[in-house]
Amino acid sequence: METKELKEMTGFYGDFGGQFVPPHIKVAMDEIAASYEAAKLDPTFQEEYQSLLKDYSGRETPLYFAEKLTQQLGGAKIYLKREDLNHLGAHKLNNVLGQMLLAKRMGKTRIIAETGAGQHGVATAAAAARFGFECVVYMGAEDCERQKLNVFRMEMLGATVVSVTRGTQTLKDAVDAAFEDLMENLDDTFYVIGSAVGPHPYPLMVKDFQRVISQESKRQILAKEGRLPDMVIACVGGGSNAIGSFAEYLDDPEVQLVGAEAAGEGVDTPRHAATMTVGSIGVLDGMNTYGIFDEAGKVAPVYSISAGLDYPGVGPEHAYLKDSGRAEYVAITDEEAVQAFLTLSKAEGIIPAIESSHAVAEACKRVPRMAPDQVVIINISGRGDKDVEQIAKYLNIEI
Ligand SMILES: *Cc1c(COP(=O)(O)O)cnc(C)c1O
DSSP states (O other): OOHHHHHHHTTEETTEEOOOSOHHHHHHHHHHHHHHHHHHTOHHHHHHHHHHHHHTTOOSOOEEEOHHHHHHHTSSEEEEEEGGGSGGGBTHHHHHHHHHHHHHHTTOOEEEEEESSSHHHHHHHHHHHHHTOEEEEEEEHHHHHHTHHHHHHHHHTTOEEEEEOSTTSSHHHHHHHHHHHHHHOTTTEEEOOSSSOSSTTHHHHHHHHHTHHHHHHHHHHHHHHSSOOSEEEEEOSSSHHHHHHHGGGTTOTTSEEEEEEEEETOTTSSOOBOHHHHOEEEEETTEEEEEOBOTTSOBOOOOOSSGGGOOSBOOHHHHHHHHHTSEEEEEEEHHHHHHHHHHHHHHHSOOBOHHHHHHHHHHHHHGGGSOTTOEEEEEEOBBSGGGHHHHHHHTTOOO
C-alpha cells in the first residue's frame, strides 16, 4: 500500500494525528471509524443531522456585517459568523449532535464525555437528554469547584458528573478517566470528545460536524459580497471551531486562514496555552501533535483566562496546516482578549465569548492594515454572558 493511503486511513495529517492508544481502544476506534464512514454516506443520517441542526440548535447562524466595528478600525470589511446564536450559546452542539447520532446508529445507550470548564459537558448533557441516553461527564475536581454552576446545570439536564480527584484534577485527568471508563464499558458506551482532538477518527469526524460553519459562511459571503473573503480568523483551543471555519476554504489559496491561540500572561512566561507558537511535538490524548511538554516530555500545565482555550495540545490537522504553511497561528494575551471583548461589545452590542475574543483581538491588529475593499470573517464561536463575572474580576470591578 502507498504510504499516503495508509496514512489517510489511520488518520494522519503529515506526521500528525494517528491512534496512540492501547490495542483494545484501537479496536473500538476502528469500529467508530468504519461506522462513521458508512453514516457519512447514508442520506438518512445526514438528513437527521441537518434537521437537528436546524430545529434543535436554530441554524443557520447569520453572517453579520459589523458595520460599526468596520468603521472604527478603518480597514477591511468585517463580517461575524454568529456561532454564539446556536442553542446553548456556542458551536459545540454542532459536533455533539453529530457524534450522538452516530452513537445511536451504533446501538450505544450510554454517553460519556470529558469537560474542562463545563461547556462541552453541558452541551453533551443537553443532547443526551434529547436522545434519551444515560450520560456521565468526567470533570476534574478543581474544575468542578471553579465551575459549580455548570456542574449543577449538567445535573439538572439529567447527567451524572464524576469529579476526578487524581493528578492536577483538571481537563487532562478528566480525559484519562473517560478513556478508562470507555475501556471497561466498550459494549454500550460512546465517548463524545469535545474538540477536533484525540485518536483517529475523532479529529476527522469533529471537523466534518463543524464544517457546517464554513459551508454556511461561504454561501453567505458569496451572496453578500459576490466573492470569497480575504481572511478567516478563528480562536484555537483544541481547534474544532477553527477547523470548521477553515474547512471549506482549505482549497482556496486566496483565502488567508488565521488561528488565534491563548498567550495567557505572555508566551515568555510559563502561564500560557500557546501550543503552536512555543510548544513542541509529542504524543498526548492519543495523537501526535504540538503540545506543551516539560523537559521530561510530560504534558505540562497550561493557563489562559479563557477556559475553552486552556488545553495543552491542539488538533493534528492544525499542526499540519501550520507546518505546511496553509494556515497561520498567532498567540493573543489575556489583556488583548479582554480589550477585544470590550471593543466588540461596545461597537456592535454583541458580547463575544472570551475564547472568541482572541480571534477578535487578532482581527483588530490586522484589519486596519488592510484595504477597504477587502473582507474578513471572524468566527464568533460563542457568546460571552458566561464570562462577564470573570471580566469584571480581571478589571478589578466589583459587581
Ligand atoms: C470550547 C470553546 C472553544 C475552544 O474549543 P475549540 O475546539 O478550539 O473550538 C472556543 N470557543 C468557545 C465559545 C468554546 O466554548
